[in-house]
Amino acid sequence: MSICYLCGLRLVSLKGLKLNNNEKKEKIVDLKRNGECVKHEEHIIPNALGGYLKSDNVLCEECGSKLNDAVDHKFIENFDFLKKLLNLRVDRSSNKNNQTKAKFYLSKFKIVLDVMWSNEKIECYGVNHHIEHEEEKIYFFGKKQRAEKYLKEKKIDSLNYELIISEFVELQDENFIFPNFNIENLNFKQELAKISAGFATKLGVDRKFLNRVIDFENKSILDKLCIYPFYPFTELDVEIEKIKQECYEHPHHFLSLFTLQFENKEEKLIFCYVELFSTFQYYVLLSDNYTEESIYHVYAQPVLFKEFEEIELDxxxxxxxxxxxxxxxxxxxxxxxxxxxxxxxxxxxxxxxxxxTRYDFYYEDYLDKIFTPITNKFIFNNNKDDKSLDLAFNIKDIYQTEYDRDGDIVSESVDLKKYRITYIDGFSNRERKFYALESCKFLKDKNFITRLEKYNHEKFFQLLNFIKNQMNKENPS
Ligand SMILES: [Zn+2]
Incomplete structure (x- = not known):
């Protein structure tokens, strides 16, 4: 029996019943009285982001549409430009022209810009502004001819500050342009919680254990959520993130659901690591009252559309x-x-x-493949500084080795129960740590926040570069 994780009612199918709209409404009222609701197929990662994983055992029709309006809708707007530029299979037909609208978050000024992105330039088609009182400057984003009227409307024309107009946005590192995925953005956090709750429910985690994401009383997603960003704490992470974009199936979506348990405590924590477009990486705390068997489960899928052509058999x-x-x-x-x-x-x-099966993606194999060049680079060139030792340690740690009776190695494979869950810290103390908990601890540290912003920024630009290269490949000038 499956249950809608939001309203808690039993999911039943209306398939086969031929009901008109009114009959359906009556039926739904009836079902509710009986503690039941109507099944529907829900995408675990929004379809608009190219998510393929679906389940009809996680949300009812009503809750699915409620969350779609309240959370998904606003969230996927942030991905409009990626969706189009990356040629996702969701709407290939709309990718005919080379221009695409996008929302850019200018983190330097904390404002959102509506831009039109083409191969040559990124133009501000909307209007927005930012005032720097100390510098006595007004930064205006938008068409020049719209500036005067806009400033009057906003009643800031009387300030007599220097006016700096930007009609175009340059993608330079110091611009700090980034979609608004900062950790204070509630919509962003709620979407991550929704993805994680759907994934956990699909894997059979009981609704009562989703106590850190579901507001059971109001049947909604909580607005106080524990979401921690991923940060590459080890040399291995740094290398993985560098090499990813050169490897196959880039970019991809990756989910990993896992439990953590502390000594002397019966209740476990459930976390979900969510990585979207190989770029946006976060941990969501789903539960701190979980009392059942430990869980480890991953899901990975490539994002780019794959044309399928029928083959003749050989x-x-x-x-x-x-x-x-x-x-x-x-x-x-x-x-x-x-x-x-x-x-x-x-x-x-x-x-x-x-x-x-053309979208099937085996993450162990993928990691195994990207570890090979990393290992070769460091271990075989006798690089024995702390960094390479840290790297060697963490690679060794992430592999599980099976031995036969004579102590010979039978097989070696990547242990996904460790990947992005735990790591061995620093060479001298070699302490086992949890990414999510370390990140949570460090979020109070200003230096860490600066490093984190820099890392996020690098990741975002890595993705932009990938897109630029893709576009150049498709439209060689
Ligand atoms: Zn429901």
């Missing part, structure tokens, strides 16, 4: 096609049965599986 690859089908829904298929199929039937089935 007779030498029979075994591969057979295995592919067996692993993807055709469990009972035997080699004999496979060979009895006509070529057309094999082709249809194989192509179908290839089409639906």
């Amino acid at each position: 007779y030498k690859q029979g075994n591969y096609y057979f295995e592919l089908l067996k692993c993807n829904g055709y469990d009972c298929l035997t080699w004999e049965k496979f060979n009895q199929m006509t070529y057309e039937e094999q082709k249809r089935k194989v192509n179908h599986v290839m089409e639906i």
Whole structure:
């Protein structure tokens, strides 16, 4: 039995019932009396961000639409430009021209700018301003000819300050342009909480344990949320974040749900690490009253649209096609049965599986691949300073090794139960720490905030550069 995590009612399906609008309304009232609500399919990561993971066991129709209006809508506006520039499959048709509207957060002045972004320039099509009283300057963003009227309307024309007009925005590092994802932005936090709550519910976490994100009384998402930014505390993290954009399936979305437990405490914490577009990285505290078995679960998906073209089968690859089908829904298929199929039937089935699995993304393999160049770079060139030792330690820590009876290594694989959850701090004390808790502790430290802003800024520009390169590839001048 599944329950809507927001209203707490049992989810039932109305599929098969042919109801007109009025009948449906009556039915819903009836269901409510009975402690039930109507199932609907919810995207765990918004579809507008290219999220594919869906579930009809997390939210009811009513709560889904309530959260869509209250939280999703405003949040995805921030991603408009990414959505279009990255050619997401959600609305490929609207990507015909090279201009796209975007909302930019100018963190230097804490204002939002409406811009039109094209290959050549970023133009302010909306208007906004910022006043620096000490410098006696008014910064105006927008078309020059609109400035006078705007300043009059805002009753700031009488200030007699120097007027600095920007019609265009330059993407230079010192501009500090960033979508408004700062940690004080409630909408942003609530969306992260929604993604995490949906993911946890899909994985079977009971609603009563979502006490740090759900306001049970008001059936809404809390407005006091514990959201902590990810910061690369280890050399390994620094290297991973550097190398990511050169690796396959960039950018991607990644979710990791995990529990933390402290000595002498029965209740565990549930956290969800949310990474959107390989760029925006946060921890959401979902629960501090969890009393069941520990959970570790990850989900990853590439973001970019993948065209699918039907293939002709290659007779030498029979075994591969057979295995592919067996692993993807055709469990009972035997080699004999496979060979009895006509070529057309094999082709249809194989192509179908290839089409639906083209977004499958195995994060262990991915990490394994990006660790190889990192390991080679540091360990084999005899670099024995503290940084490389820290790096070596954390790589070793994140791998789990299986030995046989003679102590020989049987297999080595990345342990996702550690990735972005715990790390070994510094070379001398080698203490095991939790990212989320360290980040929470450091948020009071001004120096840390400065470092964090710089890191976030670098990550954002990394993504912009990736987009620029993509655009250049598609439209070589
Ligand atoms: Zn509901």
